[in-house]
Amino acid sequence: METGMKLYILNGPNLNMLGIREPALYGNTTYAALIEMIEAHCKQKEIEAICLQSNHEGQLVDWIQEAYFEGADGIVINPGAYTHTSIALLDALKSTNLPAVEVHISNVAEREAFRQISYLRVACVKTIVGHGIGGYLEAIDYLADLRKDSFVCE
Numbered sequence: 001m002e003t004g005m006k007l008y009i010l011n012g013p014n015l016n017m018l019g020i021r022e023p024a025l026y027g028n029t030t031y032a033a034l035i036e037m038i039e040a041h042c043k044q045k046e047i048e049a050i051c052l053q054s055n056h057e058g059q060l061v062d063w064i065q066e067a068y069f070e071g072a073d074g075i076v077i078n079p080g081a082y083t084h085t086s087i088a089l090l091d092a093l094k095s096t097n098l099p100a101v102e103v104h105i106s107n108v109a110e111r112e113a114f115r116q117i118s119y120l121r122v123a124c125v126k127t128i129v130g131h132g133i134g135g136y137l138e139a140i141d142y143l144a145d146l147r148k149d150s151f152v153c154e
């Protein structure tokens with residue numbers, strides 16, 4: 001059990017449109033259903049999940065900082081298109097020094113050239129691409145295991 005663990009699950013622009021936007025790439029699950037799935041998974045593992053979505057870069061910066069000030073144990077982030085543009089999000093992640101996992105629903109590696117760059121990747125302990133919405137659960141499990149490992153070392 002990962003009792004007491006707190007994770008911020010952040011989604012960037014257009015991810016509120018899941019289930020509507022380009023279903024061939026992103027599937028048919030809505031954002032609301034994704035959050036239900038994440039919350040159920042976290043509840044079972046006794047992880048507190050703070051799930052937030054914004055279309056605005058500065059809001060995402062604020063939430064990354066909030067994760068630090070609220071004592072979160074890690075961040076799962078799908079930065080959407082800001083992945084490929086945002087030095088501000090990179091700097092925010094680096095500022096917190098929290099373990100972060102970058103998630104992409106689609107397989108960005110097989111998409112346009114401009115999606116091959118991730119500004120955030122160097123500040124993340126892991127990147128999961130192309131595993132659909134299951135990637136979020138993988139990211140949560142990865143962070144939970146990291147924490148368990150750190151307990152073992154103490």
Ligand code: DQA
Pocket residue numbers: 013014015078079080081082083103104105106107108115
């Ligand atoms: C995405 C991939 C990004 O390139 C895109 O801009 C998104 C979603 C994904 O989850 O596959 O908005 O992050």
